[in-house]
Amino acid sequence: MSKKHIVVIGLGGVGGYFGFKISQMNETSGKNTVTFTARGETYEKVKKQGLVLISPEHPVDHTFPDAVEQHISDIKNPDLIMICVKEYDLENVCHQLLPVIHENTVLLPMMNGADIDVRIRNIIPNNIILPTCIYVASHIKEKGVVEHKGKAGKMIVGRDPQHFSADVDWIINLMKESRIDIDFKDNSLTDIWTKYIFIASFGLVTAIHNSSIGAIGNDSSQKEEAAGIMEEIKQIARRKNINLDEEIIAKTFEKAASFPYETPTSLQLDINSGKENNELELLGGTVLRLGKELGIETPFTQKIYDGIKSR
Numbered sequence: 001m002s003k004k005h006i007v008v009i010g011l012g013g014v015g016g017y018f019g020f021k022i023s024q025m026n027e028t029s030g031k032n033t034v035t036f037t038a039r040g041e042t043y044e045k046v047k048k049q050g051l052v053l054i055s056p057e058h059p060v061d062h063t064f065p066d067a068v069e070q071h072i073s074d075i076k077n078p079d080l081i082m083i084c085v086k087e088y089d090l091e092n093v094c095h096q097l098l099p100v101i102h103e104n105t106v107l108l109p110m111m112n113g114a115d116i117d118v119r120i121r122n123i124i125p126n127n128i129i130l131p132t133c134i135y136v137a138s139h140i141k142e143k144g145v146v147e148h149k150g151k152a153g154k155m156i157v158g159r160d161p162q163h164f165s166a167d168v169d170w171i172i173n174l175m176k177e178s179r180i181d182i183d184f185k186d187n188s189l190t191d192i193w194t195k196y197i198f199i200a201s202f203g204l205v206t207a208i209h210n211s212s213i214g215a216i217g218n219d220s221s222q223k224e225e226a227a228g229i230m231e232e233i234k235q236i237a238r239r240k241n242i243n244l245d246e247e248i249i250a251k252t253f254e255k256a257a258s259f260p261y262e263t264p265t266s267l268q269l270d271i272n273s274g275k276e277n278n279e280l281e282l283l284g285g286t287v288l289r290l291g292k293e294l295g296i297e298t299p300f301t302q303k304i305y306d307g308i309k310s311r
Helices: 013-029 040-049 087-097 116-123 169-177 189-209 213-218 220-239 248-257 266-272 280-294 299-309
Strands: 005-009 033-037 051-055 058-063 067-069 080-083 106-109 132-135 138-142 145-148 154-158 181-185
Touching (some): 013 138, 040 067, 080 087, 087 116, 132 189, 154 189, 169 181, 189 266, 189 299, 213 248, 220 280, 220 299, 266 280, 280 299
Parallel strands (some): 033 067, 051 145
Antiparallel strands (some): 132 154
């Protein structure tokens, strides 16, 4: 089989972790061509000294991809593009990809949200897009250095409903050869929405109160707000024919109880540190937009969204 060109866009916690594993495997096998894109200081560092991953799975380690590009426009003939940017950069990146991709380029969005694949499809209508759910505890330690803690990262990947029979076995094999834990399903939307109901409810409530995941379980009013948001998302999912567990709300609180009490959420950290860009639209705006489209009331989400917006 001819070499495939794998492109990882964005070397944050997610792109750095999964991109590292793919590049390191490829340094040994030489089966494919691996390109990273990065900006500014990250680009300079990775170009000179490779990407560093600190992880229980590896000693401190470097990988040198075949190429590092600063501009998406410099990518040539990509077969797989792993989109690992923040949600607020998604549309911008998709517009930059349009002149770069070919008809067989597969897009793998490596970000958690309810309708990421739909948003990509609005800009890139004809390519294969694999709806994906990511679990990994990793972050940028410094430019060009990603730190991973805890369990091995995992991706749950589903077929593209519009290209259901497309041959994507080579992508599954690539991940397995790269020692990435991948669960490939015909339909990954239940997994995506099960994670979304957790990150949206706990993200919004911890952000408005500057609290923690544990604090929500112990405070009756915060717990009521989180449960209200979960119920709104559950109704939206039902209207979209996405099958969530009937006990999803209780199970989401059970999952939260397994985290250390003081665990923050990324939205809470971003909002309460005054960061200019954050994922309020991903976690709140999406619920409000889908609720409006489907005629579902979303008062719990609206109140917290407005409260955060007005700061």
